[in-house]
Amino acid sequence: MRLRGKTVLITAAGQGIGRASAIACAAEGARVIATDRDAALLEGLEGIETRVLDVTDAAAIQAIAAETGPLDGLFNCAGIVHDGTVLDVTDADWAFALDLNVTGMMRMTRAFLPGMLDRAAETGSASILNMASMASSIKGFANRTAYGTTKAAVIGLTKAVAADFVKQGIRCNAICPGTVDTPSLRGRIASAVDPVQAEKNFIARQPMGRLATVDDITPMIVYLLSDESRFVSGQALLVDGGVTI
Numbered sequence: 001m002r003l004r005g006k007t008v009l010i011t012a013a014g015q016g017i018g019r020a021s022a023i024a025c026a027a028e029g030a031r032v033i034a035t036d037r038d039a040a041l042l043e044g045l046e047g048i049e050t051r052v053l054d055v056t057d058a059a060a061i062q063a064i065a066a067e068t069g070p071l072d073g074l075f076n077c078a079g080i081v082h083d084g085t086v087l088d089v090t091d092a093d094w095a096f097a098l099d100l101n102v103t104g105m106m107r108m109t110r111a112f113l114p115g116m117l118d119r120a121a122e123t124g125s126a127s128i129l130n131m132a133s134m135a136s137s138i139k140g141f142a143n144r145t146a147y148g149t150t151k152a153a154v155i156g157l158t159k160a161v162a163a164d165f166v167k168q169g170i171r172c173n174a175i176c177p178g179t180v181d182t183p184s185l186r187g188r189i190a191s192a193v194d195p196v197q198a199e200k201n202f203i204a205r206q207p208m209g210r211l212a213t214v215d216d217i218t219p220m221i222v223y224l225l226s227d228e229s230r231f232v233s234g235q236a237l238l239v240d241g242g243v244t245i
Contacts, residue, residue, distance in 0.1 A: 002226045004029030006072035011055050011108065014041025016182035017131070018077040020214035021221045022048055025073075028222055033068055055104035061111045070115035073225040075129045076105040081184065082146040089146050101150035102157065105130055109161060113170070120169030129224050130158045132174035134240040151176075155236045162234030171233040173224050178240030179203075181211040207242035216241075 008025050012018040014036030022034040026048050035053035036042050042050040053064055055078045079101045082093050109128060116126040135141040136151035155174050162172040179185065179202050192198035203211055220239050223229050238244055 001029030002222060002228065003073070006225070007031045007033070007068070007070070008073035008075065008225055009033040009035065009068060009071050009112070010075040010077055011035050011053065011104075012078035013045070013050075014038055016184055017177070017180060017214050017217050017221075018075075019045070020218050021075055021077065024218040024222050025225065028226070030073070030225075035064070055108060056099050058107050061107050065111040065115070070119040071112050071126065072116075072119055072123070073127045073129070074108065074112050074116065075131075075221065075225065076108050077131045078104055079131055079150075080147075081144075081188065083143050083188070084145060085143060086145045088143075094146055097146040097150050098153075101147075102153045105154060105157060109157075109172075113161075113165070116170060117165070117168055123169075125169050125171060125227060125230050127225050127229070128158075128161060128170065128172040129221065130154050130172070130174045132158070132176045132236055134176045134178050134238060134243055136176060136236075138176060138236065138238065139244050158236065159234045166233055171224075171229065173229070173232060173234065174236045175217070175220055175224065176236050176238045176240065177217050178212050178238075178243050179206055180217060181213055185211070205243060206240075207245065210241075212239070212241055 003025055008030045010018055010022050013022040013034035022032050026032045032048045034045050034048050035051045037054040039052045082097050120126040132154040133151040135144045135148045137155055158172050158174040189195050189198045217239055
């Protein structure tokens with residue numbers, strides 16, 4: 001029970017990596033608060049507290065922070081992928097990607113950090129984990145201008161928070177997955193002109209020859225939220241199947 005006695009809140013926990021992380025953290029003994037903007041997606045998470053939360057809603061974030069109390073772990077998982085080059089990105093898409101992928105994380109961190117500082121003073125440590133990507137400042141990918149830019153910003157935000165609060169027991173890291181087989185990815189594949197070829201292309205860029213599953217990603221998430229990573233902070237950790245070798 002690597003997370004026994006810890007309270008962990010996860011955003012975008014209705015499906016994909018977020019949902020798998022909620023289940024994995026609960027299995028390790030954590031009190032898990034799973035949030036998503038779609039209440040229907042949170043159904044079936046037995047033994048896990050659920051809350052509806054849109055991370056672009058600043059007032060809602062403040063309200064849930066007041067309700068849940070201090071956290072030991074915060075996993076900012078919510079995000080969106082926009083396709084296209086800089087010539088394809090609309091102002092609306094750009095603004096939404098920044099608001100959801102970056103500003104939402106900043107607001108979540110700002111709202112929960114005071115309580116986490118109190119918790120760290122009691123226990124010695126609290127952990128913030130941000131969802132970044134291999135498509136970021138680590139590596140550029142075609143047709144990912146808005147996504148790559150915002151995920152690079154997530155890494156910058158992660159390092160800034162880590163540097164500011166390392167002496168107070170706050171650890172802040174980013175996880176950078178490769179291509180993961182999630183409902184989000186399946187939606188992008190289905191919307192392609194040639195879905196069969198699109199899936200082949202996603203697989204082809206993974207040197208291991210397959211897409212990641214959510215179960216390939218959750219062990220790193222549990223590790224970074226647990227005391228096992230107590231000497232790890234300010235890092236962007238890749239789980240990418242060898243793409244960035």
